[in-house]
Amino acid sequence: SKRLTLGDLATKKQAGEPIVMVTAYDFPSAQIVEEAGVDMVLVGDSAAMTVLGYDSTVPVTIDEMLMLTKAVRRGLTKPLLVGDLPFGSYEASDELALATAQRFIKEAGVDLIKIERGGTTVDRARALVNAGIPVVGHVGLTPQTATSLGGYRAQGRTADAALAVIDDALALQDAGVSVLVIEAVPSEVTAALAPLLRIPLIGIGAGADADGQVLVFHDLLGIYAGGVAKFVKRYADVRGVSVAGVQAYADEVRDGVYPAPEHGYGMPEAEVARLRE
Numbered sequence: 001s002k003r004l005t006l007g008d009l010a011t012k013k014q015a016g017e018p019i020v021m022v023t024a025y026d027f028p029s030a031q032i033v034e035e036a037g038v039d040m041v042l043v044g045d046s047a048a049m050t051v052l053g054y055d056s057t058v059p060v061t062i063d064e065m066l067m068l069t070k071a072v073r074r075g076l077t078k079p080l081l082v083g084d085l086p087f088g089s090y091e092a093s094d095e096l097a098l099a100t101a102q103r104f105i106k107e108a109g110v111d112l113i114k115i116e117r118g119g120t121t122v123d124r125a126r127a128l129v130n131a132g133i134p135v136v137g138h139v140g141l142t143p144q145t146a147t148s149l150g151g152y153r154a155q156g157r158t159a160d161a162a163l164a165v166i167d168d169a170l171a172l173q174d175a176g177v178s179v180l181v182i183e184a185v186p187s188e189v190t191a192a193l194a195p196l197l198r199i200p201l202i203g204i205g206a207g208a209d210a211d212g213q214v215l216v217f218h219d220l221l222g223i224y225a226g227g228v229a230k231f232v233k234r235y236a237d238v239r240g241v242s243v244a245g246v247q248a249y250a251d252e253v254r255d256g257v258y259p260a261p262e263h264g265y266g267m268p269e270a271e272v273a274r275l276r277e
């Protein structure tokens, strides 16, 4: 099972075969998504919220993301691996973007680098592409700058706003990005954009007209308590299963059921006798 390539994604897009992308944040989740047969894995800065407990993606650092991304790399062979540059690690200059992207490639072995927004990020994307780094763009709802977008809410809901999202997408395509993520926009925006793109378009909360979909691992598996965005579909209740498992363990320890004799190590009779002397 050799590593997928950008050529394989292009082939899927051409064939109308949906591209499946999901996030992962550590070694076991990487092994799980690989075994499930996904095409692309994103170590999203959503890790800030899903695994580190911050209340937005803004605080997560390069070093925190690198630790998680390296763990995913060790668990993955076939899917394409995307590193997500955290807030503040690329926006200020092409030099900063290049230096940070190169760390994710050298230290964590990612195949592509994802950065958020249009605007000045288009220049950063072009600089990375010119330096030989494959880039994933991200338009629509961009969580790193959600405050300036009015919070975690759908974008592009007026014709003008939709055209602004489409302009960002086309500017990123012109800058040479390899893949584009579009998040939380009306399905009509995706439907209008998709025919204008040569590159694979991956939707999240963006309807069915993209070339593929991405969801957050913890969202689709139901790993945490609390509400999720409208676009999330829960395919499992891993939190429920996990709480029940730990509860069963706690009950058995308290009831003296665990550990049973078969969970213990033995000692030769002669040694037991000597021990008792």
Ligand code: KIV
Pocket (backbone or CB within 6 Å): 023, 042, 043, 044, 045, 046, 047, 084, 138, 181, 183, 204, 214, 215, 216
């Ligand atoms: O960080 C993340 O998980 C993402 C995806 C939702 C696209 O950026």
Ligand code: NA
Pocket (backbone or CB within 6 Å): 044, 045, 046, 084
């Ligand atoms: Na992200």
